Amino acid sequence: MSKENAGLTLGDLFPRRWVSGQSLASPILVKLVRLEVAAVHPRPGVEEQAHVLRFEVLDGVTRQPIQLAGHERTAAGYGLILTRRLAEQIAAAVGTDALDAWPGSLVVLEATTLNGKRVLTARRPKQPAAPRA
Numbered sequence: 001m002s003k004e005n006a007g008l009t010l011g012d013l014f015p016r017r018w019v020s021g022q023s024l025a026s027p028i029l030v031k032l033v034r035l036e037v038a039a040v041h042p043r044p045g046v047e048e049q050a051h052v053l054r055f056e057v058l059d060g061v062t063r064q065p066i067q068l069a070g071h072e073r074t075a076a077g078y079g080l081i082l083t084r085r086l087a088e089q090i091a092a093a094v095g096t097d098a099l100d101a102w103p104g105s106l107v108v109l110e111a112t113t114l115n116g117k118r119v120l121t122a123r124r125p126k127q128p129a130a131p132r133a
Contacts, residue, residue: 009069009070010070012069012070015070015071015072016070016071016072017071017072017079018040018052018079018080018081019068019071019078019079019080019109019120020080020081020118020119020120021111021112021117021118021119021120022111022118023070023071024109024110024111024120025111026110027108027109027110028057028068028108028109028110029057029058029059029060029063029106029107029108029125030055030056030057030058030078030106030107030108030109031055031056031058031065031104031105031106032053032054032055032090032094032102032103032104032105032106032107033054033055033056033076033077033103034053034054034076034103035051035052035053035054035082035099035102036051036052036054036076037049037050037051037052038050038052038079040081050081050082051081051082051087052079052080052081052082053079053080053082053090054074054076054077054078054079055077055078055079055080055107056077056078057078058106080109080120083119085119086119086120086121086122089121089122089123090102090107090122092124093105093107093108093122093123093124094107094124106125107122107123107124107125108122108123108124108125108126109121109122110123
């Protein structure tokens with residue numbers, strides 16, 4: 001291997017377009033940016049339109065944006081294909097199902113196993129503990 005390839009991973013060479021349950025090793029804190037429609041290819045030769053949720057990944061302590069290794073980031077942020085189940089969980093975490101109220105909201109995304117598949121789940125972030133006097 002050459003020095004240029006030192007430290008590279010497969011995720012660096014072939015970043016994933018969408019964040020999914022298979023691609024998350026641990027929970028991440030995200031700030032929701034926007035919802036858009038994008039063409040996806042669930043199978044070769046098949047193109048469908050899907051709702052894509054764009055978000056920024058934040059450091060859990062400083063709440064500053066950080067990179068999500070192995071994933072493609074556009075100018076609008078990282079993306080995930082929104083399912084009804086995940087959308088309902090995000091609505092519960094944000095406190096509203098009004099989509100125009102979602103941008104700027106904080107949510108924790110984490111992977112879990114459902115019916116033998118790794119899927120994303122969403123929940124409200126835990127509030128930081130109040131400093132003791």
